[in-house]
Amino acid sequence: MIINEHIEDYINSLEGDLPEELAKLEKWALENKVPIIRKSMQSLLIFLLEERKPRNILEIGTAVGFSTLFIEHFSPKGAKITTMEKVEMRLKEARKILKDHPDITLIEGDALEQLELLSRNHTEGYDFIFLDAAKGQYLSFLQHIRKLISKSGILVTDNVLLEGSIAESKFSIERRDRTIHKRMRDFLYELKHCDDFETVILPVGDGVALSLAKGGRPL
Numbered sequence: 001m002i003i004n005e006h007i008e009d010y011i012n013s014l015e016g017d018l019p020e021e022l023a024k025l026e027k028w029a030l031e032n033k034v035p036i037i038r039k040s041m042q043s044l045l046i047f048l049l050e051e052r053k054p055r056n057i058l059e060i061g062t063a064v065g066f067s068t069l070f071i072e073h074f075s076p077k078g079a080k081i082t083t084m085e086k087v088e089m090r091l092k093e094a095r096k097i098l099k100d101h102p103d104i105t106l107i108e109g110d111a112l113e114q115l116e117l118l119s120r121n122h123t124e125g126y127d128f129i130f131l132d133a134a135k136g137q138y139l140s141f142l143q144h145i146r147k148l149i150s151k152s153g154i155l156v157t158d159n160v161l162l163e164g165s166i167a168e169s170k171f172s173i174e175r176r177d178r179t180i181h182k183r184m185r186d187f188l189y190e191l192k193h194c195d196d197f198e199t200v201i202l203p204v205g206d207g208v209a210l211s212l213a214k215g216g217r218p219l
């Protein structure tokens with residue numbers, strides 16, 4: 001928890017109810033220990049989707065499709081969503097949950113490979129990219145995201161502050177977590193120092209980076 005739990009609980013208590021389908025899926029996911037976006041991220045996504053009104057959305061990290069349906073619900077009618085997941089256990093549920101949603105395309109397989117394929121074959125840019133997958137791979141994903149994002153598109157990256165441990169020296173991080181700690185620091189450094197994104201890092205949920213593409217493809 002990055003911010004005081006008491007404050008987070010208070011902010012969450014102000015949130016309205018989710019539509020029934022999403023509320024049921026959220027409950028099921030939490031009961032079954034599927035990691036899904038927290039309330040604070042939900043609220044931020046609603047705000048961003050309302051403000052940006054994206055038409056072509058890419059999500060990396062579907063899990064069972066909770067955030068995918070969430071994004072669909074709060075996006076303009078007709079917006080297209082492409083989402084990627086590689087773990088069979090999650091895909092089994094995601095296929096069922098997303099099957100009656102023609103605007104959603106579920107890409108099965110490792111996102112690094114799939115992003116490369118997309119960036120080779122896809123001509124339109126994505127104006128909203130939500131990155132919520134393996135934290136240690138974010139920097140590798142970024143090389144492809146750069147090619148896929150549209151001009152003035154937004155990249156929303158979740159879990160970038162690693163429950164606050166990102167700020168700790170590597171020597172106080174458990175040996176098994178050091179690689180992820182270093183990779184996330186490298187990712188954030190790159191986002192903050194490169195020429196093609198303007199990035200703000202917010203202590204929302206487990207940390208969110210919002211990055212606006214200064215260049216990018218036509219939409």
Ligand SMILES: C[S@@+](CC[C@H](N)C(=O)[O-])C[C@H]1O[C@@H](n2cnc3c(N)ncnc32)[C@H](O)[C@@H]1O
Pocket residue numbers: 035036037060061062063064065066067068084085086087090109110111112132133134137
């Ligand atoms: C935090 S969960 C996503 C939660 C989902 N966005 C939601 O809020 O409903 C991260 C997901 O990313 C998937 N994932 C991790 N690395 C991946 C990769 N390289 N390619 C595809 N999926 C990946 C995991 O299997 C996991 O289901």
